[in-house]
Amino acid sequence: MNKFFLMSCAALLAGCVGHYPQPALTAPHATLDAKWGNNNLMSGGFQAYWAYHDGHCQDTKNTGVLGRVSQSESEKNQFLVEPDRRIYLNALSSGTKQREATDPSLIQRSCMNISSFIPEAGATYQITHSAPKSGCYLEVVDIKTGKAPASLVIEPVTKECGL
Numbered sequence: 778m779n780k781f782f783l784m785s786c787a788a789l790l791a792g793c794v795g796h797y798p799q800p801a802l803t804a805p806h807a808t809l810d811a812k813w814g815n816n817n818l819m820s821g822g823f824q825a826y827w828a829y830h831d832g833h834c835q836d837t838k839n840t841g842v843l844g845r846v847s848q849s850e851s852e853k854n855q856f857l858v859e860p861d862r863r864i865y866l867n868a869l870s871s872g873t874k875q876r877e878a879t880d881p882s883l884i885q886r887s888c889m890n891i892s893s894f895i896p897e898a899g900a901t902y903q904i905t906h907s908a909p910k911s912g913c914y915l916e917v918v919d920i921k922t923g924k925a926p927a928s929l930v931i932e933p934v935t936k937e938c939g940l
Contacts, residue, residue: 810855890906
């Protein structure tokens with residue numbers, strides 16, 4: 778299952794599904810500023826985001842891959858999204874981690890979260906996906922208020938969305 782999931786993620790980022798069409802800078806938009814989350818994966822692992830307009834991850838011409846998060850090039854971590862329409866944000870962290878002393882030395886770990894909210898035009902939201910020792914979570918914070926958007930909903934991860 779893990780290998781299938783990782784191959785699916787690689788295929789998504791490689792272009793086998795659509796990319797989310799980010800609005801032009803001159804068009805109304807909201808900005809997602811992705812920050813590298815706390816995790817215990819070796820070399821930080823891999824983090825990426827997808828954006829959909831429904832909770833079943835239906836791939837349409839207006840949905841798909843937003844991009845991966847770069848630890849070294851933070852300017853690549855900003856994504857523009859359509860405002861005033863609910864967006865379902867899928868976050869994935871994946872990589873290798875060391876097991877506890879009694880287990881084999883390395884294991885593959887992947888963790889996904891989905892949250893939805895209605896971004897406001899002109900707003901900037903910091904998004905952070907963290908995968909600490911167990912579990913994972915996606916944090917969405919409105920930079921202006923320092924709080925989660927009032928419309929934020931933590932969504933279940935469904936089979937259609939990768940697990």
